[in-house]
Amino acid sequence: MTKESLRESSTLELVKVSRNFGSVKALDRLNLNVKPGELVALLGPSGCGKTTALRIVAGLESATSGDLFVNQVRYNETPANMRDMGMVFQSYSLFPNLTVTENIEYGLRARKVDPSLRAKQVTKMLELVALGNKAKSFPHQLSGGQQQRVALARALAIEPRVLLLDEPLSALDAQVRKQIREEIRSIQLNLGITTLFVTHDQEEAMAIADRVGVMNHGRLEQIDKPTSLYNDPRTPFVASFVGQANKIPATMRNKGKVQVLNQKINVSEKDSHFPEGKNLNVIVRPESIELASENDPESTNGLVAIKSFLGPLTKLGIAVEGTPLIHLSISSKEVRKFNIGDKISFKISSEEVMVENV
Numbered sequence: 001m002t003k004e005s006l007r008e009s010s011t012l013e014l015v016k017v018s019r020n021f022g023s024v025k026a027l028d029r030l031n032l033n034v035k036p037g038e039l040v041a042l043l044g045p046s047g048c049g050k051t052t053a054l055r056i057v058a059g060l061e062s063a064t065s066g067d068l069f070v071n072q073v074r075y076n077e078t079p080a081n082m083r084d085m086g087m088v089f090q091s092y093s094l095f096p097n098l099t100v101t102e103n104i105e106y107g108l109r110a111r112k113v114d115p116s117l118r119a120k121q122v123t124k125m126l127e128l129v130a131l132g133n134k135a136k137s138f139p140h141q142l143s144g145g146q147q148q149r150v151a152l153a154r155a156l157a158i159e160p161r162v163l164l165l166d167e168p169l170s171a172l173d174a175q176v177r178k179q180i181r182e183e184i185r186s187i188q189l190n191l192g193i194t195t196l197f198v199t200h201d202q203e204e205a206m207a208i209a210d211r212v213g214v215m216n217h218g219r220l221e222q223i224d225k226p227t228s229l230y231n232d233p234r235t236p237f238v239a240s241f242v243g244q245a246n247k248i249p250a251t252m253r254n255k256g257k258v259q260v261l262n263q264k265i266n267v268s269e270k271d272s273h274f275p276e277g278k279n280l281n282v283i284v285r286p287e288s289i290e291l292a293s294e295n296d297p298e299s300t301n302g303l304v305a306i307k308s309f310l311g312p313l314t315k316l317g318i319a320v321e322g323t324p325l326i327h328l329s330i331s332s333k334e335v336r337k338f339n340i341g342d343k344i345s346f347k348i349s350s351e352e353v354m355v356e357n358v
Contacts, residue, residue, distance in 0.1 A: 009036030010071050010161040010194050012057065017066030018218075019052050026052040028218035029066065034162075037192040039185070040223070041205035044215035045241070050198045051166060053215075057196060058085050058164050070161055081110075086160030090167040092151040094139040100126070100150050101135045107158040125153035128187060145176045152184065156191070163188065163195040169204060181208055202242055206230070214238050236356035239283045246286065246326050247356065252278040258355060261300040261320070266352045274355070281356040284348055286315065289328035292347040299345040302326065304338050318344060 012034040019027040027049045034040045042050040055061040057068060059080030068075045075083060094103050104125050108118045126132045129149035139147055148168060155163060168184070169177045185208040188195050199205050205212045206226040213223035214237070222234045233239035240247070250260035256272040257264045260282045267274075267282075274280060292299035305325060306317030314335040318326045328346060338344060 009192050011036055011069070012162050012194055012196065013069040013072075014053065014057070015067045015069065017053070017056060017063045017068065019049070019056060019061065020064045025218050027056075027063070030218070030220055032213065032220065032223070034194055034196060036194055038210045039188050039195040039197060039208060041197040041199060041209035041212045042215055043199060043202055043205040043212050043242075045200065048215040049218040050200075050215050052218075054164055054166050054196060054198045057162065058087050059083050084158065084161045085164055086155030086158060086162070087164040088148075088151045088155050088166065088168045090170055092139075092147045092171075094147055094150055094154075096139050099136050099138055100131060100142070103139070103150055104153045104157050106154060111158065121157050125157050128156070128190075129153045129183075143176075144172050145180050148172065148180055149183070152187070156187075156193070160193070163193050165195065165197040167199055168197075169199075170201070177204070184208065206242075212242075214241060216241075233354065236281075236283055236354065239354055244286055244327060246284045246289070246324075247281040248284060248323055248326065249358075250280050250282045250355065252276055252280060252355075258282060258353065260348065260353070261323075263298045263348055265348060265350065267355050268352055271355045274357070279358055281358055282348075282353040283356055284350060284353060286327045286329040288348060288350045289326065289346050290349045291330060291334070292345045294343075294345045296345070296347065299347045301343060301345050304340055304342045304344055307335070307338065307340060316344070318346065 014030055014032040017027055017030045018025065030053060042053060044050050052061060056063050059078065095106065101122055105118050105122045108121060126135055129152060131146060131149055134142060134146060169181055172180060181204055197209060209226060211223055212226055212229050214221045214229065216237050222229060222238045229238065229242050233242060239245050248260055250258045252274045253259050253264060254276050256267055258267050258280065294301065300320060302318035302320040304316055305319040308315040309332060312332055313329045314332045315327055315329050316335065318328065320326055
């Protein structure tokens with residue numbers, strides 16, 4: 001697909017941005033830099049501050065302190081309607097009494113764009129979101145996915161400096177959500193528009209973003225490429241929030257090793273400061289646990305408590321005395337021989353594990 005930029009891509013930067021609501025600190029000195037043409041997703045649990053950050057960028061909220069820059073120009077006092085930000089809301093916020101065409105051209109009318117130029121831009125947007133045959137339809141005559149495309153076209157029609165997406169897919173069912181997120185990513189790449197995407201859905205964020213920022217209590221715990229975020233999390237919160245992770249009780253031993261079940265495994269250098277005998281949790285991905293022989297001195301025995309078929313993979317929940325349920329993912333073909341209640345032996349395959357203080 002050929003890149004057809006609406007305008008030159010912009011930089012977006014938040015510098016030490018805080019936002020307080022009374023005694024509640026929604027954002028705590030947030031630093032974020034989005035490069036031209038980049039799609040950055042802010043990911044985190046409810047109340048972590050991600051939507052507050054987006055609303056501050058849009059001009060719908062004011063920061064208590066800190067600065068917002070677009071193309072190195074300070075935007076703190078710039079009114080929302082002068083920021084040239086295109087925003088897609090969770091609820092779409094389409095005007096029910098306006099047709100698709102009228103919804104898309106709304107921002108252009110507000111900016112008093114010449115009618116002939118408005119018509120050309122609307123035609124271009126309808127083609128971009130593949131809704132040319134719905135130009136005269138009203139929102140109630142469209143599916144949820146089509147309404148989302150209209151909302152996206154309306155946001156893009158004004159040729160925004162930055163595209164802001166606030167949980168844009170949460171109202172759609174799973175199959176449509178996957179389709180629309182791929183369409184959004186395709187359009188974003190096609191236009192090369194700088195985009196900030198807020199979601200609580202980690203699969204969504206990991207699937208389409210160039211970088212993902214994980215937020216917790218108003219702070220950005222880590223921002224990285226999706227693969228780096230998953231494979232090299234910097235904090236226990238990131239490791240636990242991104243993907244599934246087991247937390248298994250363990251004890252610190254000497255020489256930078258930790259005793260976990262029947263194994264002694266290296267810990268990362270940054271975690272090696274814990275004293276010998278210290279009780280910890282190790283954080284282990286399900287795919288880092290493998291089946292083992294019952295005779296292997298490092299293996300642990302448990303009972304199959306949960307068996308969840310997921311196509312090529314099956315997730316097992318293993319009950320082991322003294323630990324929470326331990327989850328592992330293995331080939332569905334390999335797991336056929338196990339039923340609920342069966343004895344099973346496993347071991348951790350990682351050469352190094354992350355630990356969490358308890």
